[in-house]
Amino acid sequence: MSVPLSPARRRFLGTSTAGALFIGLAPAAVFANAATAAATSAGTPANAPFTPSVFIRIGRDGIVTLISKQPEIGQGIKTSLPMIIAEELEIDWRDVRIVQGDLNPAYGSQGAGGSTSTPNNYNEFHRLGATARTMLVQAAAQIWKVPASECSAAHGAIHHGPTKRKLGYGALVPAALSLPVPDAATVTLKDPATFTLLGTRIGGVDNAAIVSGKPLFGIDVQLPGMLYAVYVKCPVLGGKPVSANLDAIKALPGVKDAFIVEGNANLNGLRPGVAIVATSTWAAFKARRQLEVKWDEGPGANHSWSDFAAQAKAAAGKPGTTVLRKDGDVAAAFAGAAKTVEASYTYPFISHASMEPQNCTAWFKPADGTLELWAPTQNPGSGQALVTTTFGIPKEKITLHIIRSGGGFGRRLSSDFIVEATAIAQKVGTPVKLTWTREDDLQHDHFRPGGFHHLRGGVDANGKLVGWHNHFVTFANRIEREGKSILQPGSGGSLSGDEFPGRWLANCLLEQTALECRIPMGPWRAPGSNVFSWVFHSFIDELAHAGGRDPVAFRLELLGDKDIVPGTGERGQSYNVARMRNVLREVAEKSGWGKRKFARGQGAGVAFHFSHRGYVAEVAEVTVSKTGELKVDRVVVVTDIGAQIVNLSGAENQVQGSVIDGLSTLMYPELDIDKGRIVQSNFHDYKLLRMPDTPTKIEMHFLKTDYPVTGLGEPVLPPLAPAVCNAIFAATGKRVRELPLSKTDLSWS
Structure with a gap:
């Protein structure tokens, strides 16, 4: 899986945050006026999409791309939250494409825990879709020179009732680009009795990729020149390493490095351990079998x-x-x-016993002190904050890509695997993927x-x-x-x-x-x-x-x-x-x-x-x-x-x-x-x-x-x-x- 953002996706995120206006009080209600963004540049490209908010992009082909901002851990939120926007936008689901959003302050809260994703976003996402629909109606009314009240949206098009004319959303993009974002008071939400998408059965947007075995999960991430790591912690919970046969491990086939990470006393943070970095996960796992560590077991050794x-x-x-x-x-x-x-x-x-063990891919770049992370996390903001407090890396220098998780159940609200990967990446200086074994996952859970x-x-x-x-x-x-x-x-x-x-x-x-x-x-x-x-x-x-x-x-x-x-x-x-x-x-x-x-x-x-x-x-x-x-x-x-x-x-x-x-x-x-x-x-x-x-x-x-x-x-x-x-x-x-x-x-x- 090639995880870095494509140039097209980078352009989307960049243009949709320029000239942003806030409607209401919640960060999730951010709208970007494409005309304002264009005015600050050399002009609007001929193929520019309509991006009325950081969550919505409408191409000139009529395809609607929606950002799903919450982590997908199997609870279906990557499908259900975009459905709310699509319902208000009056777009057929077959014409919708879903993109997982990375950690971005423009999206507002991005955690997935406590069954909060739906209640925290439901009303705002209705307003997002309804505002974009209102702008499309206004664009069509301007083109036809008719009152907007005579126009309605359905199936990805605006219809003029009296003359039976119709314009698809793609055709309306040029006109919509020049419109200001309407005042929230002028935007009307749909009557729930008229919902045609919400309440129906919609398959998960990733289902086809899952059943065909395509790479989707954190454990699937691949980057050019990537190395692979394991991290060994004391079998006694709360213990730490004193010494290890590091030279012998470094001499093993495929091993690139082995070292002790001091860690700290935070049981839910960077616990002390021994890292082994190799040219493959298998080589790292094999080397681990020969690792000999002298442990300071600490007071936890008395627990039973x-x-x-x-x-x-x-x-x-x-x-x-x-x-x-x-x-x-x-x-x-x-x-x-x-x-x-x-x-x-x-x-x-x-234990949580999620099917995908904990993992994280990290790439620390010493030249500019930036860190890029690919993490199957339920709480990306907390993960970023833990990295900052643990290593002193400013948040603005951390890019965190939210990758689909193979189960969470609350385990991935913690970020220990993220700081472990970061500690290893800082030492290695190249992209490195940390993978826990099943035994790690079971015996070093929270x-x-x-x-x-x-x-x-x-x-x-x-x-x-x-x-x-x-x-x-x-x-x-x-x-x-x-x-x-x-x-x-x-x-x-x-x-x-x-x-x-x-x-x-x-x-x-x-x-x-x-x-x-x-x-x-x-x-x-x-x-x-x-x-x-x-x-x-x-x-x-x-x-x-x-x-x-x-x-x-x-x-x-x-x-x-x-x-x-x-x-x-x-x-x-x-x-x-x-x-x-x-x-x-x-x-x-x-x-x-x-x-x-x-x-x-x-x-x-x-x-x-x-x-x-x-x-x-x-x-x-x-x-x-x-x-x-x-x-x-x-x-x-x-x-x-x-x-x-x-x-x-x-x-x-x-x-x-x-x-x-x-x-x-x-x-x-x-x-x-x-x-x-x-x-x-x-x-x-x-x-x-x-x-x-x-x-x-x-x-x-x-x-x-x-x-x-x-x-x-x-x-x-x-x-x-x-x-x-x-x-x-x-x-x-x-x-x-x-x-x-x-x-x-x-x-x-």
Whole structure:
């Protein structure tokens, strides 16, 4: 894959940012008046395209090129965001070409995480398309000398109703080039009822290249004269190299250099290691096998999962170090409860395990101090900033090309692989591609933190929940902040006082204790929610059973009759209870909840969760054989993610993928820690779901509501695990309180 920008693409980016005007307040609303740009040059070329914004280019052949600014990590954003512009622009999708945008301040925020790409860009992209359409209408009206109100856009052309005349967009380019950008108040957006593209099924713009094996991903990047590198870090997390047999490695076939990188103490930054640079990835990998390093293992060598579990057990009987929420009198509530239930829930550290291991190509040019990067990253701006703070290279001297990622799930929000590649490139002085092995990827991840929840709940004589206590034991790194040493819980490892059902109960105590560790942690798909939903909705199910209540009715009672519960805690998000009640009732209806009598060994379970602005409820139906073999027969999903599904194909893909990913994470993966080392090394001992284990049927229902459009990459995953575990209890009478599920004997008689 030849990745450097073509001259035509460089011209496009250059001309479309000249003479820019800002409409509104958001950087994403940047428009460039082509006439203003031309006035500052020698004149407008005869074949100049119409570039009304940094995101839109219309050629004289009628082809529309749209910039997709967010990183594509498999979530489909490279297709769906341009669809919004194309809808307003009234252009047939077959006449649209998509170009991945590099990191560029003109594009505004370019991160892909937290299911934010759609909600952060939806309204602005509608305005982008509508403004370009308005200018084309005005151009046609000028040519025909008719009122613009008599003209309309459809299928890549402007139509004059009274005379039935038509001009294609390509023919309108010369006239449109001379027009000023209209005031935002004069631009009319389409009525959603008239949408013809949004809400339909559109295949991914890269699908053909993916299925035919064409180079698309970071690991495919090729540059002239490029070298290849591996980077070896201490097997003990947080350790560093003292010495290595570098001379012996340099003498091996194909090896060009080998050296120690000092790195720093930032667990999520440039960790110390040994670099090997060779003429091919294979030569670098072979040389690595003969590398001998003396390591300073550091305090992380004392870490073990068994020790962490013992510390968590000891903490269970003590007050938490931090009180997150304290409402009412929990002790009195338990004393007066008809029944109390106590349970402990445990889950391990896990890896992101994206199919494409981390990689980055870097080219540092000492002559002018510039750096060019080709990175499959979810957060290019953060990557650029980390390079600047680590090496002192000014941002204006860094060019970062965003390359399609072979999966992310939050892992590529971190930028350690980018600074590693940069450190090697600075030493080598030629283009170099760093490639992690699968073992690197698994054992040096920024892991989803493990956790321990010690829970107690009480119900009254009517089966109503009257008291809730959760002591959460989590993991934290020690960091320096404003001159102070503090413990910072890992991403997704900090419980909010607003978590359901905390805000809903008169008597609630939420506590947290952090275990200090040297394990790097980072966001994992639906951070926090992916495990909290399993813990809370599994325990809620236990309480419903103890109170003799139907699980759906018990949850509806818990939600209450208020429409909004305001946020007051760490996350501070208001919770639209009416939306959650609607999805819960709808999933009960669509699944036929309570209308089917299951045989022993079969059962249904329910759960819901509010995550990343999405309201989702799920029902899982399972069959468990007497020997304990689980089959998920059916999963029914109801989502409320706002007023519009952008790409129905992409939305269905995200729901199905979330269900399968959620089931996989429930059933198999875990990382053991022994003497500071991750024990598992590859997919032979880090199992993931295989095709025969996937649900037989996944049913999807999207509620169309009058709320802002939001994302779908994360909200569907959290409710899957508790729905399945609650169904397992209904089928077998066995509760699952430890992940992964493979550690629980599900056999019954």
